[in-house]
Amino acid sequence: MAKVQVFSEKCKSCGLCMAVCPRKVLAIGDKANSKGYYTIVVAEEENCVGCALCGLVCPDIALEVYKES
Numbered sequence: 001m002a003k004v005q006v007f008s009e010k011c012k013s014c015g016l017c018m019a020v021c022p023r024k025v026l027a028i029g030d031k032a033n034s035k036g037y038y039t040i041v042v043a044e045e046e047n048c049v050g051c052a053l054c055g056l057v058c059p060d061i062a063l064e065v066y067k068e069s
Contacts, residue, residue, distance in 0.1 A: 002050030003066045004042045010062035011039035017054035017063055023047040026054060 004025060011033065017040055018026045025048045029041035040062070042048075052065040 001068045002048040003068055004045065004048055004054065005064045005066070006040050006042060007062045007064075008033045008039040009035075010060045011037060012060055012062075013037040013039055014059065015040075016057045016059070020053040020057050022051065022053070023049060 008029075008031075012035075013028060015028070018024075018028070023044070025042060025044045026040050027043035029039050031038070033039050048065070050065055050067045055061075055063040055065050
């Protein structure tokens with residue numbers, strides 16, 4: 001099983017991670033960070049396969065993907 005961790009204070013809500021996610025795990029949240037951005041949230045974590053494409057494309061290093069055993 002894979003887990004996505006979002007560091008909301010780093011997120012600018014650019015949407016690149018959502019665009020590359022093959023399983024539509026991520027979504028725009030309804031809470032803004034201290035900079036006023038409505039940040040990415042993990043909406044469908046059970047669908048995550050741990051490909052880590054989201055973390056690779058994030059320009060702000062706001063996502064980390066872990067595989068759990």
